[in-house]
Every structure is written in structure tokens, then in C-alpha cells.
Amino acid sequence: MRKDALHNRERLLEAARQLFADRGLEVPLEEIARRAEVSIGTLYNRFPSRDDLVEAVFADRVAAVRELAERSLAADDPWEGFVAFLTGVCELQSVDLGYNDLAVRSMGADTREGDALMRRIVARAQEAGMLRLDVTLEDMAFVIWGVAGTVRATFRTVPGAWRRHLALTLDGLRAGAAHPLPVPPMTTTQTEKALGGCDQGASAQGTRGRQRGG
């Protein structure tokens, strides 16, 4: 890859990082190109689809979450580890509207191993008697989706509010708080579908989500 091309790639990523961070994943690509001082054509050269760009921009976060998961799993206190993990993910959400959007449709990690790690974090906290036994990994989606909503609402006005939301949520997840739940947990498949279905931007807006044209 030519040096100038690499340079432009870098500028594009940096521009995208900034714009995604404070406007969410749906900023116009043309605006990203403009901020990178590069033509829109170049952007499409480097990143044929929006998802390619998103993936490149957030690759580091995915890795970070993975590490976070490993650290959390290694924590002395299983509950502390569990809390640290969720707090860490939410912290990332709270600081970057783009990642916030992304988390909503991937539950933070997305990868096979990430999934396995999280499952172990949950299991360990349960075995320690701290996390209620009637929840599953799938229930963690509620935490992410929930905090995502609060982050969207309070991002600019009350930046710390999500911590309170999370704390309340965690109090509901403690073993001692357990009261019978009205419906069974989502299955893995259901969760995957739900995550996948969040694609075309938060609420609805018709068919705006484009496909790659073959």
C-alpha cells in the first residue's frame, strides 16, 4: 500500500473516530470525508461500505473489551469482576456514541471467545453466590440496551447519569435481590436475532439501511 494511501486511511479513521464518537454511527460519510480532507471517492476506495469503516474504527475497542473480560475473569472477587466488566463496557458506551450504537447491536464483544469469556464471568459470579442464579448471559443484553438508552438521553447533559442507572441495575442482579421472573430468559438464537435486528439505526426509519449492491 502506497504511503499516501496509508496516510489518507489514517486521516479517515481519525475523522470517523471523532464524528462517530459524538454523533453516533449514522453520520454522513461525506462529512467524514470532508473532515478528513479527502474526497468522498477516496473514502469509498478504502472502505467500500460503512460497516468496513465502523469495523476498522472500533477494532481497538473490541480488543479492549476482550482484555477487560479477561481481567475481570481474573479478578479476586467474582462479583467485583462481574461488576468491573459491565462497568467497563458501559464506560466505553458512555464516552462514545458510536460505540454506544455498536454495543446495542453486538453486546460489546460479539466474537465467539468474547461470548465464552462473558459466560464464564457470569457463571463465576453465580457460583460465588453473588449473582442471582436465575439470570443468564442473555440477560446482560438488558444492561447494555438499558444503559445505551440512558447514555443517548444524557450524553450531553448529565454525563455521569448512567453510573446511577447501572448501579440500580446491578442491585437488581445481586443474588439477594432475586424475586421470581415473569418470563424465561431469551435463548441464544433470540438474542442474536435481536442484536442483528438493531441494524438500521436506533428506532425505525423505514428502509434507510442500505445493502451492499452486488
Add this chain to the structure above:
Amino acid sequence: MRKDALHNRERLLEAARQLFADRGLEVPLEEIARRAEVSIGTLYNRFPSRDDLVEAVFADRVAAVRELAERSLAADDPWEGFVAFLTGVCELQSVDLGYNDLAVRSMGADTREGDALMRRIVARAQEAGMLRLDVTLEDMAFVIWGVAGTVRATFRTVPGAWRRHLALTLDGLRAGAAHPLPVPPMTTTQTEKALGGCDQGASAQGTRGRQRGG
């Protein structure tokens, strides 16, 4: 108002009701007009701005929430009342993506009296020793924002999932679940600002939210 005009108004409201319900508040107005079999011009005649239409469509829900609040306040068991209220609002959210969007930016009621009623519901549950004392009405926004996220994600795939989310959340709100919270509650002003800030559609999408042109 002429009879045919009234008729068209009805058709528009019905079309909007349906489309808002399964696509959210951001469906194209032209699509609403089309479904109502009425020209776009007529839509603008009756409802100069999208908000006018939204308000008309959801007027009944606002009233319903008000009644719900009154009933909840009158319940024998203060905690049951509290739960009934939140469940009722979430039920409305879960059944209509439009109302789900609306709740995110109004916390269900919006009105002065609604606010006062909710405050009493909260206070009563606290006085009964069931609702933790360190939460305030403002914290109820977390419930709405949270469930809204789950509804958006699971609306089509796992329609009942929100009940589980809500149940977990409620378990965190019980007096017995209380653990120290990391940050103070949002102030009324902050909450208002946060609600107001959710206007231009869930995540970010730039400046798409139009203003009325004076």
C-alpha cells in the same frame, strides 16, 4: 370544519397510528398520506408539523397514562401500585414503537399533573418501606429509557422480553436491594433537558430534526 375534512383527518390519524406503531415516530409523512389515501398537501393542511400529528395520535395514550397513574395511586398496596404503573407504561411502550419513542422523550406523562401523580406514587411506595429511599422520580427515567432500548431490540423477535428486563429492574428498586449509589439523582432540570434532547430521533443523525419555519 367540513365533513370531508373531518373524514380525512380521521383517515390520517388512523394511518399514522398504524405506521407509528410499527415503525416508530420517524416514518415519512408521505407514506402516512399515501396509506390514508389522501394527498401530502392535505396532511400538511391538517397537521402543519410532524409534532402536531404525533400529539394528535397519542393524545389518548397521554390520557391513559394519567388514568393509570390515578389508579396506581389508589391501589391498596403502594408497591403493587408502583409496579402497576411502571408495568402499564412499559406495556404501552412494548406495543407501539411510536409510543416507545415518545416515552423516551417525555417519560410517559409529560404534563404537570402527571408529574405530580408519579411523584406521589413514588413517595407512597417509599413510605410503605417497599421502594428504596435513595431513588427519586427522576430515576424512573432509567426504567423508561432502559425498557425502551429492550423494546427496540426485541419488538419483532422476542415480544415479551421487556417483562424480564422490567422485573430485574424492579428488583433493583426494592428497599431490600439498596446498596449505596455512586452519583446523586438527576435534578428535575437535568431530566427535562435530557428528555428534550432526545428529540431528533434515537441516536444522532445530525441535523435531521427540522424546526418549524416561522
Add this chain to the structure above:
DNA sequence: TCTCAACTTGAGGAGGCCCTCAACTTATGG
């Protein structure tokens, strides 16, 4: 029936965003 205010219509301008591609520029190895 006649009148006219009330109402409806839908083409079309304005503005966005997406994506492509033919023409141009430039880094790089020889």
C-alpha cells in the same frame, strides 16, 4: 340552483445522502 369559502391535489423546488466512474495525479521501482 348558485356561490364561495373551505378543502384537496400533486407536481416540483430544495436539500440530503449514497455511490460510481472517467479523467487526472503521484509514489515508487527500475
Add this chain to the structure above:
DNA sequence: CCATAAGTTGAGGGCCTCCTCAAGTTGAGA
């Protein structure tokens, strides 16, 4: 320095949504 593959550019077509307004239609009272 040259050749050329790699890369850049940005106008422009396609599609969408918003909103307006001049021209046409119609309900309802006189």
C-alpha cells in the same frame, strides 16, 4: 528520469424526504 500501477478527485445520477402553492374541486348555506 520514466513508466506505470496505485491512488485521488469531484461532478453527477439516483433516490429519498420535506414542504409549498397555484390550480382545481366540493360541501353547505342562501
